[in-house]
Amino acid sequence: MNMLAVIKSNSLVIGALTAAVTATAALSAPAQAWEPTKPVTFIVPAGTGGGADQMARFIQGVIAKNNLMAQPLVVVNKGGGAGAEGFLEVKKGKGEPHTLVITLSNVFTTPLGTGIPFNWTELTPVSMLALDQFVLWVNASSPYKTAAEYIEAVKAGDEKTFKMGGTGSKQEDQIITVALQRTTTPKHFTYLPYQGGGAVATQLVGGHITSSVNNPIEAVSHWKAGTLRPLCIFDAERSAYTQKITADMAWSDIPTCKESGVDVQYQMLRGIFTSPEATPEQVAYYVDLFAKVMATDDWKGFMQNGAFNQKTMSGDDFRSWLTATEDTHRTLMSEAGFLAKKATN
Amino acid sequence: MHEHEPASDATVVSVRAMDIATALALMALAIIVMLECVEIGFGWSEAEGPQAGFFPFIVCAALAFASLINALQAALFPTEDQHGDFVSIPGLGRVALVVAPLAAYIFAIGYVGIYVASALFIAIFMMAFGKIPLVKSLAVGVGVPLALFFMFERWFLVPLPKGPLEAMLGY
Amino acid sequence: MIAGSRGNGGACVEEISSLMQGFAVALTPFNLLLMAIGITLGVIIGVLPGLGGANGVAILLPLTFSMSPTSAIIMLSCIYWGALFGGAITSVLFNIPGEPWSVATTFDGHPMARQGRADEALVAAFTSSFVGAFVAVLMITFMAPIVARFALQFGPAEFFAVFFLTFASFIGMSKGSPFKVIAAMCLGFALGAVGLDKMTGTLRLTFGHDELLSGFDFLIAVIGLFGIGEILTSIEDGLKFQGAHAKMRLSSVLTTWRKLLPYWATSIRSCLVGCWMGITPGGATPASFMAYGLAKRFSPNGKNFGKGEIEGVIAPETAAHAAGTSALLPMITLGIPGSPTAAVLLGGLMIWGLQPGPMLFVEQKEFVWGLIASMYLGNIAGLIIVLTCVPLFASILRIPFAIIAPVILVVCAIGAYTVHNSMFDVWMMLVFGIIGYIFNKLEYPLAPLVLAIVLGDKAEEGFRQALLSSQGDLSIFFSNWLVGSIMGLGIVLLTWPLISGLFAMLTRRNATKLADSGAAGE
CATH class of the missing domain: 1.20.58 (Methane Monooxygenase Hydroxylase; Chain G, domain 1)
Incomplete structure (x- = not known):
């Protein structure tokens, strides 16, 4: 039970911080002391086609379309070792300001789970762009209409007959699954790791797994097509998007998991970091750049399409949020037994 | 090996x-x-x-x-x-004469960057193996890395290892 | 043209009228110009091992914002077609496959080039690619909904069965010691296993070295084993590429086409394999290997495969392109990209506010049919462009060895470096080159090694996912008709040498006759 408490306190931290911080991006208005002098490499510590990759390529498009930067932005996928390849590359490039990296939760989970010598404090945080939501999905032809019904079915069924599909191993999807299992005691899910969120959603449509915790953007098309059904959203509040997605439902109509009696919350960071030892001027440039990106209509449409939680922050607030969230992950992962057995150095 | x-x-x-x-x-x-x-x-x-x-x-x-x-x-x-023989002695000599310069080339990339190293490698290889005149060797040796430079660094924006010469020219 | 070939029923009428509207959208002079630009860039990307589709999009993306989504996606998808065509060029000329699906093309394409038949090999490769892609587009046009449903049938057990079938159809066909085949393949599996184990999220076989985190990339192994190994082997015999007397005639297109006609059965079989593998989505790489393996097995000239048999170029190229093209179908309908380049296209769709997935066909009809129409036009334009360049490509072989060899080595080094931006990989390329040279001489087959590096982790993943899902019960691999029949087919192919050996023993006289007539036909 104390795991749930931790998750809840985590989202409290998020809530408390955001209220104070949303306007931080505006602080960097003064004249630019630094500008990129050559193409900026935008590293995606994940494979092609996933949520982080889509967002990075979208940002690339927005920056190019609106001429927000004199130099081009080049997206590079470095997903080896659950993103370790990408993070180590940025870490290596000390004092090289022409490198950005977009993170997902693996900025915390990869070092904790594999023991590779890397910590987010070794990079320079720039901005939090948004928080990505997680939704509990089942196949639309399954009998479960609410999260409570589904959890009851898992409890009543045979051990491990319910299959939860997710992206990667010992990462966010599996962390949520382990948290969910606290409500299905004594029964467990069989957790099946796949390469990407798109594959997970398709496997759910095909009936090879019984549920998933896909991000909204990965499953929305199947929801529209009437093949998947959302049960609940792993956030403290319902989504703010009220535009109808299907004939009768909007994102805001999906109940929170807590409402449905399944008290689990989790959201994933979509943030930007740059190389170690970047100067304050360089960080200010990028903070300002992403503030401009987030002000575009394209970005707002993208946020709505993926039902993102539009929390943004930068500077010290972002740092303290990162510190708190890393602690949360350490606790979650150590309770789930996901911490690396031996640290490799 | x-x-x-x-x-x-x-x-x-x-x-x-x-x-x-x-x-x-x-x-x-x-x-x-x-x-x-x-x-x-x-x-x-x-x-x-x-x-x-x-x-x-x-x-x-x-x-x-x-x-x-x-x-x-x-x-x-x-x-x-x-x-039978795995390799003839002159054959082994020729193989070693490619492997050794190739290893030296890869070693040099780390110090002078890939473009300068490639220029030297191509020119020396041409002169040593093809007995090709100096001028022609130099022309190919400089031309190919230059073409690659424009292709990778300028058009396709793929950064390759660079050394002191490129730094002097502002890259 | 399309209406004529498929005009037998009301079911197709709607597709045809949509397609005609699509042609109307795609067939503007501006879009044709974009196609030519896209194809040319794609060919360059396919030729240089250090460049991928992502680089092509990086430079074109800013240009596309002034266009309609349809024009933009036409240009971007033409990069995809161009890269598919371009992959064959280096495979044939230098034994260096730029993309995984071109590996099987080297087996017979490069020997043909060494015999001075580079132009013939290239024409065969390009034409087969076109045929494969064209058949796949026809399938997308008329069967998209059925095919998309079929793709949903594939769970972990089915994926494993597909990879098992690929290995089964390919192994046991190499000549020489079966234990060397096993050793080479297991070495490939072991190399492919290095890095993060995706199923458990733990690092394995890295021995504490960060360089090994992301494992051994296929491209580095292939550049080394095939490219560098080939140069070392040819330099041992003297300083030249065999094949310097390559012809440079455009008329070879027509003569080669005439030679291709008798192989229509191989072509059809390879199209089927390719379409099937593209949809499932097993991908273009297993498709090319499987088609090559099947062609070798069923061809009367099977024993000449690997020595420059034109059928050995037709089979993998047809299948790879049928697969590469039909892989766009799951991307459009399900939102799963089959390759990094497809992922970039997917990213392109998102930027224009088009959400890939089952609703795209319904909500963005004009766009989807414009895209499908551009698949027809892009492939035709691509074929014309690459065919006219055949004499140019073939003439590269006339450049003296002392000039072309260092240039190839430099391009290889750049290609190896760009995979992970790491010098370690360039050194690994050299090591793989020496291994390739030694293995060549000792008759360890390189193809199973490469196949295992490319597909090993996916096969392992499917196997372990399936076992995890069945709680360790192996019967999951025979639990329904689909997985059961694929596995059954795999087992038949695996034991084929035994079966055909028995068969040959019974009908020895006939078999010798067949082989003789095959050799005489050369």
């Missing part, structure tokens, strides 16, 4: 000896990997199914077994072909 083994008689090394050496090397590799697999676990785990070492352990067991047979075959029942 093994080309530099001492010559027993007139030949450098026989196919049979190379066969045995390669099989033994593969066997050693397989055993190292199997030991590592034992360390990370190669059985069934309740939560994760087959563990991380499960698959490599099986393939390396097969590799060790196949290599053992290959080694025994070459040692005990060599075929007609296996008594």
Whole structure:
């Protein structure tokens, strides 16, 4: 039970911080002391086609379309070792300001789970762009209409007959699954790791797994097509998007998991970091750049399409949020037994 | 790798000896990997199914077994072909004359950058092997890296390792 | 043209009228110009091992914002077609496959080039690519909904069965010691296993080295084993590429086409394999290997495969392109990209506010049919462009070895470096080159090694996912008709040498006759 408490306190931290911080991006208005002098490499510590990759390529498009930067932005996928390849590359490039990296939760989970010598404090945080939501999905032809019904079915069924599909191993999807299992005691899910969120959603449509915790953007098309059904959203509040997605439902109509009696919350960071030892001027440039990106209509449409939680922050607030969230992950992962057995150095 | 083994008689090394050496090397590799697999676990785990070492352990067991047979075959029942030479002495010389400059080239990339190293490598290779005149060698040696530079750095925006010369020119 | 070939029923009428509207959208002079630009860039990307589709999009993306989504996606997808065509060029000329699906093309394409038949090999490769892609587009046009449903049938057990079938159809066909085949393949599996184990999220076989985190990339192994190994082997015999007397005639297109006609059965079989593998989505790489393996097995000239048999170029190229093209179908309908380049296209769709997935066909009809129409036009334009360049490509072989060899080595080094931006990989390329040279001489087959590096981790993943899902019960691999029949087919192919051996023993006289007539036909 104390795991749930931790998750809840985590989202409290998020809530408390955001209220104070949303306007931080505006602080960097003064004249630019630094500008990129050559193409900026935008590293995606994940494979092609996933949520982080889509967002990075979208940002690339927005920056190019609106001429927000004199130099081009080049997206590079470095997903080896659950993103370790990408993070180590940025870490290596000390004092090289022409490198950005977009993170997902693996900025915390990869070092904790594999023991590779890397910590987010070794990079320079720039901005939090948004928080990505997680939704509990089942196949639309399954009998479960609410999260409570589904959890009851898992409890009543045979051990491990319910299959939860997710992206990667010992990462966010599996962390949520382990948290969910606290409500299905004594029964467990069989957790099946796949390469990407798109594959997970398709496997759910095909009936090879019984549920998933896909991000909204990965499953929305199947929801529209009437093949998947959302049960609940792993956030403290319902989504703010009220535009109808299907004939009768909007994102805001999906109940929170807590409402449905399944008290689990989790959201994933979509943030930007740059190389170690970047100067304050360089960080200010990028903070300002992403503030401009987030002000575009394209970005707002993208946020709505993926039902993102539009929390943004930068500077010290972002740092303290990162510190708190890393602690949360350490606790979650150590309770789930996901911490690396031996640290490799 | 093994080309530099001492010559027993007139030949450098026989196919049979190379066969045995390669099989033994593969066997050693397989055993190292199997030991590592034992360390990370190669059985069934309740939560994760087959563990991380499960698959490599099986393939390396097969590799060790196949290599053992290959080694025994070459040692005990060599075929007609296996008594032949693995490589002729002039042939080995020519191979070494490519491997050595290539290694030097890769070594140099780290210090002078890929473009300067490529220019030198191409020009020297052309002069040494093709007996191609200096001017023509230099032209190709400078032209190709220059074309690659524009292709990778300017058009396709793929950064390659650069050295002091590029830094002087502002890249 | 389309209406004529498929005009037998009311079911197709709607597709045809939609397609005609699509042609109307795609067939503007501006879009044709974009196609030519896209194809040319794609060919360059396919030729240089250090460049991928992502780089092509990086430079074109800013240009596309002034266009309609349809024009933009036409240009971007033409990069995809161009890269598919371009992959064959280096495979044939230098034994260096730029993309995984071109590996099987080297087996017979490069020997043909060494015999001075580079132009013939290239024409065969390009034409087969076109045929494969064209058949796949026809399938997308008329069967998209059925095919998309079929793709949903594939769970972990089915994926494993597909990879098993690929290995089964390919193994046992190499000549020489079966134990060397096993050793080479297991070495490939072991190399492919290095890095993060995706199923458990733990690092394995890295021995504490950060360089090994992301494992051994296919491209580095292939550049080394095939490219560098080939140069070392040819330099041992003297300082030249065999094949310097390559012809440079455009008329070879027609003569080669005439030679291709008798192989229509191989072509159809390869199209089927390719379409099937593209949809499932097993991908273009297993498709090319499987088609090559099947062609070798069923061809009367099977024993000449690997020595420059034109059928050995037709089979993998047809299948790879049928697969590469039909892989766009799951991307459009399900939102799963089959390759990094497809992922970039997917990213392109998102930027224009088009959400890939089952609703795209319904909500963005004009766009989807414009895209499908551009698949027809892009492939035709691509074929014309690459065919006219055949004499140019073939003439590269006339450049003296002392000039072309260092240039190839430099391009290889750049290609190896760009995979992970790491010098370690360049050194690994050299090591793989020496291994390739030694293995070549000792008759360890390289193809199973490469196949295992490319597909090993996916096969392992499917196997372990399936076992995890069945709680360790192996019967999951025979639990329904689909997986059962694929596995059954795999087992038949695996034991084929035994079966055909028995068969040959019974009908020895006939078999010798067949082989003789095959050799005489050369």
